[in-house]
Amino acid sequence: MKALKTYDGTMEVTSGTSIHGNLSVPGDKSISHRAIMVASLAPGKSLLRGLPDGDDVARTVHSVEKIGVGVNQDLTQPKNNLPQNKNIVIEGGRDRMHPPSSPLDMGNSGTGMRLMVGLLSGFPWTVEFIGDQSLSKRPMDRIAIPLGKMGAVVTGHGEVGNKCHPPLVVVGGHLHGIDYAPPEPSAQVKAAILFAGLSAEGTTTVREHVPTRKHTEEIFKIAGIPVHIDGNSSLETPDNIYTVSVNAAEPSPFIIDIPGDPSQAAFFIVAALIVPGSEIYVGPIYLGQDRTGFIEALKRMGADLTINTTGDEVIPLGYIKASYSRLNAIKISSEEIASLIDEVPILAVAAAVAEGVSVFEGLNELRIKESNRLEGTAKLVNSFGGNAHVEGDNLIINGTKNLRGGEVDAHGDHRVAMAATVAGLTAIPGDHSIITGYKSIDSSYPGFINDLSSVLED
Numbered sequence: 001m002k003a004l005k006t007y008d009g010t011m012e013v014t015s016g017t018s019i020h021g022n023l024s025v026p027g028d029k030s031i032s033h034r035a036i037m038v039a040s041l042a043p044g045k046s047l048l049r050g051l052p053d054g055d056d057v058a059r060t061v062h063s064v065e066k067i068g069v070g071v072n073q074d075l076t077q078p079k080n081n082l083p084q085n086k087n088i089v090i091e092g093g094r095d096r097m098h099p100p101s102s103p104l105d106m107g108n109s110g111t112g113m114r115l116m117v118g119l120l121s122g123f124p125w126t127v128e129f130i131g132d133q134s135l136s137k138r139p140m141d142r143i144a145i146p147l148g149k150m151g152a153v154v155t156g157h158g159e160v161g162n163k164c165h166p167p168l169v170v171v172g173g174h175l176h177g178i179d180y181a182p183p184e185p186s187a188q189v190k191a192a193i194l195f196a197g198l199s200a201e202g203t204t205t206v207r208e209h210v211p212t213r214k215h216t217e218e219i220f221k222i223a224g225i226p227v228h229i230d231g232n233s234s235l236e237t238p239d240n241i242y243t244v245s246v247n248a249a250e251p252s253p254f255i256i257d258i259p260g261d262p263s264q265a266a267f268f269i270v271a272a273l274i275v276p277g278s279e280i281y282v283g284p285i286y287l288g289q290d291r292t293g294f295i296e297a298l299k300r301m302g303a304d305l306t307i308n309t310t311g312d313e314v315i316p317l318g319y320i321k322a323s324y325s326r327l328n329a330i331k332i333s334s335e336e337i338a339s340l341i342d343e344v345p346i347l348a349v350a351a352a353v354a355e356g357v358s359v360f361e362g363l364n365e366l367r368i369k370e371s372n373r374l375e376g377t378a379k380l381v382n383s384f385g386g387n388a389h390v391e392g393d394n395l396i397i398n399g400t401k402n403l404r405g406g407e408v409d410a411h412g413d414h415r416v417a418m419a420a421t422v423a424g425l426t427a428i429p430g431d432h433s434i435i436t437g438y439k440s441i442d443s444s445y446p447g448f449i450n451d452l453s454s455v456l457e458d
């Protein structure tokens with residue numbers, strides 16, 4: 001009996017199969033969006049190897065093409081790790097850019113939209129941005145306010161400051177630098193402001209009380225843009241303020257191998273930890289500390305994980321070996337959430353089969369992801385016979401020894417769909433689970449089913 005079957009946007013999972021083998025995951029989505037955008041500003045040819053083939057990153061590629069940037073598949077380069085990964089050459093530079101002739105459609109991608117709005121705020125154009133149903137509900141005040149302070153005018157549905165959401169119209173132009181502390185920890189907001197800062201007069205500074213992923217800073221450095229960083233971003237000293245500043249600059253063309261996406265690796269790592277008899281080796285993946293909170297959390301739960309680091313200082317990389325482990329409950333504080341924001345659904349599945357009561361604090365931001373991921377995650381756990389509830393902004397999960405087969409709607413949220421698949425695999429052997437809304441995985445990881453099937457011992 002095959003463990004995974006899909007039909008008409010539905011996934012059927014049959015449990016009882018363990019997971020073994022080696023796996024590479026697609027290139028990191030966050031790094032890819034930024035690399036495409038920085039390469040678009042760089043006059044000349046940049047080579048980006050190992051881009052993931054999900055729809056989110058494709059939307060960013062199409063949107064830079066629509067403003068005059070050259071994009072060509074590079075078939076001469078060896079494919080980086082995975083057949084579905086793409087190598088592209090971007091021919092960029094401000095001189096070749098022009099306003100798009102129709103709205104930029106960012107699909108499901110909040111990162112794509114927020115970062116492109118930041119980038120195009122610095123151009124004297126009027127640009128319309130649209131997205132799918134889910135993206136059209138997501139708040140854009142968080143970028144409209146700081147970009148407005150810099151001199152751009154970003155408007156949408158709903159007043160700015162009172163749930164402004166797409167479609168958006170951006171009137172860009174002459175920007176000036178600001179010194180800004182986003183009220184919520186958000187790497188997307190930091191990136192939008194720093195991208196605008198590349199076109200602004202004077203210095204643009206972002207201050208963070210809780211550090212967020214540093215991919216904008218990393219890609220700027222790779223492209224030779226001076227980035228000034230102050231303060232300690234260590235999670236042990238959360239009171240520290242991390243500041244990053246840029247001035248107007250022109251990036252240089254660059255070559256990058258996009259590292260594997262740790263957020264995608266997390267599904268396989270947790271699956272190996274909670275499906276009895278499993279062992280998996282995943283990599284190379286990005287291993288910067290702002291993305292690896294889930295690894296630290298799993299270690300605290302007693303997970304048998306071995307980490308081999310291989311990367312350089314700018315892009316920390318490595319491999320993870322994960323073997324089946326009996327896990328204990330965990331308390332995750334709100335300061336840690338930014339470092340594992342995308343891994344909450346899959347960590348919740350781990351907590352559902354751990355011994356004791358787990359508490360995830362400060363999950364407000366999850367309510368405004370691709371779906372209401374806080375409610376969706378609690379529902380997911382309960383649909384598989386687990387015990388989870390939301391208390392304020394906290395998620396409380398009472399561990400149970402065995403999940404059972406369940407039925408859940410992923411509500412168009414790729415991460416909920418993939419986490420539910422892992423929950424289905426760990427259910428009592430022979431149980432069936434049904435996950436609807438499964439097409440959503442195409443936004444980030446169309447090859448997920450193939451890759452998971454390749455490590456399931458059928």
Ligand code: S3P
Binds near residue numbers: 031186
């Ligand atoms: C991202 C930042 C995070 C994350 C998202 C990608 C990025 O969002 O959840 O998947 O690439 O900057 P927030 O900035 O809203 O925390």
